[in-house]
Amino acid sequence: MNKPTYADYVGRMSEVADFRYSAGVLQWDQETYMPVKGEGPRARQIATLTETAHARFTDAAFGDLLRALSGLDDLKDSERRNVVLTFEDYEREKKLPSEFVRRLSEISSQAFQAWIAARRADDFGVLAPLLDQLVTLKKEEAERKGYTVHPYDALLRDYEKGTSVARLDELFGALIPALTPLLGAIGSVAQVDNSFLHGEFPKQRQWDWGLDLLKRMGLDFQAARQDLSEHPFTTNFAATDVRITTRINEHDFSSMTWSCIHEGGHALYEQGLPADQYGLPLGEACSLSIHESQSRFWENNLGRSLPFWVELWDVLTSYFDFRGIDPAGFYKGINRVQPSLIRTEADELTYHFHVFIRYELEKALLTGNLSVRDIPAWWNEAYRRHLGLIVPDDRHGCLQDVHWSHGSFGYFPTYTLGSLYAAQLAKACPPGDFASVLAWLREKVHRFGRYYDSEDLCKEATGAPLDPQIFLKYLTDKYRDIYGLRGI
């Protein structure tokens, strides 16, 4: 064997990235444009790409290369960090045989199509058999990847290095008991008016408005585009090719608008990653929680703030007729707190009950304390208990999110982590216009890729470790002001 070089490493990583990003293009197409009968062949095409990426990445010779490079002392710091992070990934990934990865991919594609069909039929039963197969596979994955305390820890690790059931129990243990009385206090005073958010908002006009907003946020549309899909998402095939999707409800101003801002936040992060690190850890997002901190920073900390809408008021009202509403009233209305059924449309407070319910449900699924067929009943009971809601049907219940059909168990908690990080970043970020805020995020977060783990990045960017009290104080101050609460 010739002397191993960093260039060999980059070559293999770029090739693996080609397969992964190609699978990403096929998935994006599957969720945006693919005709329905393309489903079967598409599932096997994505599976072949996924299996090939995995096989090329976990190839023993690549492991030898990584080991050899780890011993070299002439690597630059960024190069060494790439090699170290890749070796960690390699050690985890090689625990899964390529055939297992293929099977997981195939079942996920089928489950995604079943999820679409189940939603159309409003019947969880249509999805249940495939979801059952997926849960079985994810349990097997947890066993193969290994864990010391809880099988769910093994899955959480895929989305959020450094977190665990123990850590999440601690964080939710701080959040939920604090949010519950705040929700109670809000429920005991007069509700704010948000009726102006419901009316007629024509599709094309919303679409144009969304693109305008994204441009103002600083999204580079020569390196991004937006399309429609059943469930909004962000994906990318390079730092210079980022795709976001949205959906439009012609009777609801909120649905598309904050989905655009949210996905726009994700997309700005992807566009801020170093393009010269294609396929390498330093070219990838730090973690899902930091990814989510970026979307929520824009969606909530900026996008549900008063200055944001004061700044955009003339633009907004050039698209839509909000006669009789001023920015202050608009601000109150868009921050109305009210228990509701759909996570993606929840307010900043009740949102975390939605996540907590999914977190508890996933833990129970993984340990076998809950079986797939009992999900609807479990779900509906949890919504009654935590939010006092009656779930009328599965579409508004356990069929609302795409994640499980993708095989993503352990993903939801990163949404709450993201809110915590977002609040902490927002507190640290100097006030300014969109451009200066984006520049700050680029400088403090985006440019690092995976150089730091989430909690270290938080310390570097804000000077302190993650502290859920910052988020709680942010919410309490905000709603005290909006609702005129006393004594909290």
Added chain:
Amino acid sequence: MNKPTYADYVGRMSEVADFRYSAGVLQWDQETYMPVKGEGPRARQIATLTETAHARFTDAAFGDLLRALSGLDDLKDSERRNVVLTFEDYEREKKLPSEFVRRLSEISSQAFQAWIAARRADDFGVLAPLLDQLVTLKKEEAERKGYTVHPYDALLRDYEKGTSVARLDELFGALIPALTPLLGAIGSVAQVDNSFLHGEFPKQRQWDWGLDLLKRMGLDFQAARQDLSEHPFTTNFAATDVRITTRINEHDFSSMTWSCIHEGGHALYEQGLPADQYGLPLGEACSLSIHESQSRFWENNLGRSLPFWVELWDVLTSYFDFRGIDPAGFYKGINRVQPSLIRTEADELTYHFHVFIRYELEKALLTGNLSVRDIPAWWNEAYRRHLGLIVPDDRHGCLQDVHWSHGSFGYFPTYTLGSLYAAQLAKACPPGDFASVLAWLREKVHRFGRYYDSEDLCKEATGAPLDPQIFLKYLTDKYRDIYGLRGI
């Protein structure tokens, strides 16, 4: 080695198809939706998929499998045919190293982007350096693949098994000298009126009309979709996932309408291929000329016939205001013969001069008698000589077609072959409505995949070998009638 099985063969072929079709999805996206800065990573992603497909297909062990299967006598006839055709492909493909295939793919992607930029700048010089690299690579490909008479023969074979410079010289030698006096005769009588095709045809209305037309033709939109692109094309990622594209000129009714019908003809062929032969020769189109026969059958033999527009008159006039025009006048106008600059918008007669010019140009490029930088001058002179036209700029000249930027040299002649086959099929096809015509094409052409070669398929379907006189008689009869020609 275990006893080789047909299932092993199908497994490998399906995997190769997964890579090829995935590259197809990435190419489709590149030409429809991809943001411009995605270009660089996309080129390498497609190259990796293309190289991998080639490497998996030309793997020596797969060659051994094919040889072993060829010796088995318990294969079904269709299975044997698949193996025989695959072995032919294998023998040809393995003459190209995978690195060469990768290089060709990368340069093609770059050339495609350069073609877009060159068209925007209206400057062939923007494309020339990459085209020069492509021509060099194609010459190398011809040498590697081998030929006995003309290097162009080696490239023609990729698109049309069984054809050659000798055969094409013979066919064009029959066509061009017959079409020239016919064109002269038309030029000497009063021109028909087609002014009604120029006016205001709003984009959305054209789009809706195009989709309506495609549905009436029998295209299954659960297994197909249409999008917009710079240059209309058809591609597919399975018989159940066919994509067509079009472009819209708001001032010209013809441009989109016949592009839809043309690509619709291609797409109907793809949808008629046996879906259970995924990735196998019997699941692929017979040849490019037969593919083109399907698009031209619909575009011209049906789509420029009087009965077609009599049948659709009420539908057409529900979309557009053609007051003062009747189907007979419409029929004359849409068949107006007039030398023009753009191939895709040419009439059925002058069209073949466009192809002949490209054919002669490609032969000269391959033999080195013409260099890339001299293409515009050569092109413009050929248009002057054959069609009496002055080419005002490269956009309306040698930059009009995407093919060369894709590395497709040897492709254009299949367009003329397609017209000849289409005329012969149209003569054999019993008159009837769209559904009965489509059923006949399915029965006589689509279902066979690559079972027969082009000329054999023609004999099976029409009872006679390819005869260019059928096409010439069709054109002569048609234009004698439309233009009231005498003595021809």
